[in-house]
Amino acid sequence: MTADIPNDVVDDAPLLEVRDLQVEFRTKAGVAQAINGLNFTLHSGETLAILGESGSGKSVTAQTIMGILDMPPGHIAGGEIRYRGEDLLQMPEEQRRKLRGMDISMIFQDALSSLNPVLPVGWQIAEMFRVHLGFNRKDARARAVEMMQKVGIPAAEKRVWDFPHQFSGGMRQRIMIAMAISLDPDVLIADEPTTALDVTVQAQVMSLLQELQMESRMGLILITHDLGVVADVADKIAVMYSGRVMESADVYTIYARTAHPYTKGLLDSIPRIDAEGEKLKAIPGLPPSLTALPPGCPFSPRCEFATELCREERPELREIAPGHRSACHHAEKIHAMSEEAQNEPA
CATH class of the missing domain: 3.40.50.300 (P-loop containing nucleotide triphosphate hydrolases)
Structure with a gap:
């Protein structure tokens, strides 16, 4: 077809x-x-x-x-x-x-509701390596820190055990991206990845996705x-x-x-x-x-x-x-x- x-x-x-x-x-x-x-x-x-x-x-x-x-x-x-x-x-x-x-991996629409609120973000990223690749806790934690650094989260070593509510909306979305790309997927689906983010942060998130894709x-x-x-x-x-x-x-x-x-x-x-004074259609x-x-x-x-x-x-x-x-x-x-x-x- x-x-x-x-x-x-x-x-x-x-x-x-x-x-x-x-x-x-x-x-x-x-x-x-x-x-x-x-x-x-x-x-x-x-x-x-x-x-x-x-x-x-x-x-x-x-x-x-x-x-x-x-x-x-x-x-x-x-x-x-x-x-x-x-x-x-x-x-x-x-x-x-x-x-x-x-x-095939996916970034979900709302990072706050998609992340588990009672588990540290590093634990949630590390789980990808434990479940799919059989890593032990120490190695999985190290890879979680690497992924957080890769998506531009400052002081990843210190923040790896912080909880989702301790991050801004833009940083939470970066954590979602880190989880989604952690196993180097061939296909990434991004479902409204910039929803509820301000324009500047939207641009940063999309720029990050483009860099990772390249x-x-x-x-x-x-x-x-x-x-x-x-x-x-x-x-x-x-x-x-x-x-x-x-x-x-x-x-x-x-x-x-x-x-x-x-x-x-x-x-x-x-x-x-350039449409000053015109009604929005x-x-x-x-x-x-x-x-x-x-x-x-x-x-x-x-x-x-x-x-x-x-x-x-x-x-x-x-x-x-x-x-x-x-x-x-x-x-x-x-x-x-x-x-x-x-x-x-x-």
């Missing part, structure tokens, strides 16, 4: 390949289609950003790849997740557990709703809405020549320094219920370009230019509008 997200020119096979992934949640209100036919590939040294509002399926995608989706109520209805060619969904749980943390050539999946963060770090972008990829391309194409109304709405909502309405998706395009109730065709027939993700795919009946029109706006004099 053709991937939804175009690849850069690379010589190696994909580290990670998701094929037609479908995930449902069975609730009292009905079956919620959290992910509906997701496809993408990730190569060594590449950064894929998955963008979208809350409820678009970003975090469910990450949890499914990691094998930590709550089942029930979650249910993987179909698809494949291939790591180095092997389908993780068909892998025995014991083998999957060995991969988790060592080959050192190890790991593939990075960045899950976020912050388009400002994405512009600086991503190679390619997938825009998700209601469990589907609505648009995918390299980062420049998404920002300069978008071809989907939802992506356009997200970009238009970014505050501009917002996408009207709310995402549809995942238990009662409309028959046509799920974005049609909020879309300024929607027609009867949009409300009746769901558009397929299709290529409108080399490496650029959009799930919109009017993609060419919006693409042309974006190009025209780019060509206007400043």
Whole structure:
């Protein structure tokens, strides 16, 4: 099956390949289609950003790849997740557990709630080496100090036995990163890694991730709703809405020549320094219920370009230019509008 997200020119096979992934949640209100036919590939040294509002399926995608989706109520209805060619969904749980943390790792959204509040941070980092590599306590502690130093935590030797509440938000996120990269994974999933951090600390955390990626050539999946963060770090972008990829391309194409109304709405909502006195733009309405998706395009109730065709027939993700795919009946029109706006004099 053709991937939804175009690849850069690379010589190696994909580290990670998701094929037609479908995930449902069975609730009292009905079956919620959290992910509906997701496809993408990730190569060594590449950064894929998955963008979208809350409820678009970003975090469910990450949890499914990691094998930590709550089942029930979650249910993987179909698809494949291939790591180095092997389908993780068909892998025995014991083998999957060995991969988790060592080959595929994850930075969770909220460091304070993700770290154990009653255990020193050094103990939590050291546990990665004890569980996966069989290190004794002394050696594991030494490696924990090394990892804390690697992610830029001052006085790591002294702070290795401090508790999570004794660190600032930015330092806690660095500890989460230290845990996630401690075993040198091939794939790192960062789920909203800069949430609740101020702008300066956000930049520091993202810069750290980029440095670590350059050192190890790991593939990075960045899950976020912050388009400002994405512009600086991503190679390619997938825009998700209601469990589907609505648009995918390299980062420049998404920002300069978008071809989907939802992506356009997200970009238009970014505050501009040269738009003094103008009202901030917002996408009207709310995402549809995942238990009662409309028959046509799920974005049609909020879309300024929607027609009867949009409300009746769901558009397929299709290529409108080399490496650029959009799930919109009017993609060419919006693409042309974006190009025209780019060509206007400043």
